[in-house]
Amino acid sequence: MNSDPSAQTGVAWPVVALIIGAGVISACQLGKAPLALKVVQEELQLGLGTASWLISAFAVIGAVAGAPLGLAVDRIGPRRMAVLSLLMMGAGSALGAFSNDAKILLATRVLEGLGFLGLIVAAPTLIAAVASDRIRDRAMALWAIFMPTGLMLVLLAAPLMQTITWRGFWLLNAAILITYAALLGWAVPLARRASQRHSSIHRDIKQALAAPGPWVLGGVFALFSIIFFAVFGFLPSLLTDRLGVSDEAASMLSAMAVAASGVGNIVCAQLLARGAQSIRLLYVSFGTMMVCSIGVFSAPLAGSAIYALCLVFTFASGFVPVVIFKNAPLYAPHNALVGATLGFAMQGNNIGLLIGPAVAGGVAAAYGWSAVSLLIVACFPVVALLLVAFQKLSVQKERSALFS
CATH class of the missing domain: 1.20.1250.20 (MFS general substrate transporter like domains)
Known part of the structure; x- marks a missing residue:
């Protein structure tokens, strides 16, 4: 015992x-x-x-x-x-x-x-x-x-x-x-052992690869990272170019944007605790990020307005990781593969981290900052498909829980 x-x-x-x-x-x-x-x-x-x-x-x-x-x-x-x-x-x-x-x-x-x-x-x-x-x-x-x-x-x-x-x-x-x-x-304390802990590693790999949940979470995190780091990866340079501030001021303004993301994390966690639906928070987050990125890169706005959009962008971006981490245990094929599901999500996140700044930097160098907003908008049909898949899986999981 x-x-x-x-x-x-x-x-x-x-x-x-x-x-x-x-x-x-x-x-x-x-x-x-x-x-x-x-x-x-x-x-x-x-x-x-x-x-x-x-x-x-x-x-x-x-x-x-x-x-x-x-x-x-x-x-x-x-x-x-x-x-x-x-x-x-x-x-x-x-x-x-x-x-x-x-x-x-x-x-x-x-x-x-x-x-x-x-x-x-x-x-x-x-x-x-x-x-x-x-x-x-x-x-x-x-x-x-x-x-x-x-x-x-x-x-x-x-x-x-x-x-x-x-x-x-x-x-x-x-x-x-x-x-x-x-x-x-x-x-x-040691985590409670799952009954499948000592199952075949090949079976674990097969189940993780065959289940839709890890792929959907990984895909959502990858697209999020591409969009987020296309903006945030160049935020100091963007602020210097568009606002005309010094490098030191740009670094300080970027740090404040990081803080806004943390506030977004906390607000999203509170909304989920009060019963907000994950899919609605994802739609709000991605939609806000798209609108703000267009304003940051393309709109002829004053410097203060551009920075305000940067803060709103990073605040809204804080919702996505919270939703993914909260839903990972639900979307795992079974309790013994929560780690694998989170691994898929983090792999998607890091793939996006590699792709986002590289592609955005190349586009900005060739066509200017305004072209980056077009790149971000081009991501959203894929985002929409992934969110539909997320919602479909969520409904399936809720029905399974209801009848189990």
Whole structure:
């Protein structure tokens, strides 16, 4: 008999907050590279192309390994994977602090990237497994705040990095990650075992590939990322060009836009908790993003109006990740494949992260900023098809739950 009551009744908010905190710390590892890019580039004498891979490494790993890592989470358990992932990021950050060669530093970023991907798949899977029934849906929705919160924290830590150097900042992050891994392993109970945990890996892969849910969530996340990063990836440059502000002011305005995305996460979580339908929130989010992107790139507006549209765009964008994370357990083929479903979603997210800035940058360079809005509008027929599929699956799941 299991004597651990948390395994029977589920954990409460403090443990969920601890798991979300692991995501926040992990997001800091994503954000620290752009923050230190110029200093690292000068110190190691890196070309811009080589230096950019210090940022892109996370996206490449996510685009390739999202679904496989999701299956790994389901096999070894989300708590073990979360702890292992934090340790991997800690090791990568510590080794990176002593790197004097571009190839070694890039290798440490690959190690960090694997840990980052493992954590952001394992943590929501862990929340779904250990949170009490009373708070599970809201906890899954609130998980989405990890990214904007972490990026905001690392931006606020910029003066600290200037004081202790980028190497000291890497070592500080390593210490935090390793300490947090120990705390997470001690405070969070083992997830309840699914009956299929030891089923054939080939059967798991076949079920994950055959089920429509993971593909729909991955597709929605991919299109969202293409649209979001087509705008946000060039936001500082766009603000400099269209508003005529300095680089420092553009960075500060971009940070405020990140905060708006976090506010959108929280508002969406509250709306879902009060009974709002996921599909309606997706329609509102994508529709608002499209209208705002047209205004940002094409409309002859004053600088203040353009920036206001940027804030509305990022606020509305905060709805999509919340809806995806909240619905992942529902759209999984079964309870033992929640990790694989989240892995599909994160793989789609990272594919979009790779495609969006690259295509938008090429279009802007060839035809100007106004052409980027046409690119975004061209995405929306595909978005509409995916949302119809999302709605159809939602209806099917509701009917299955009603008659089960």
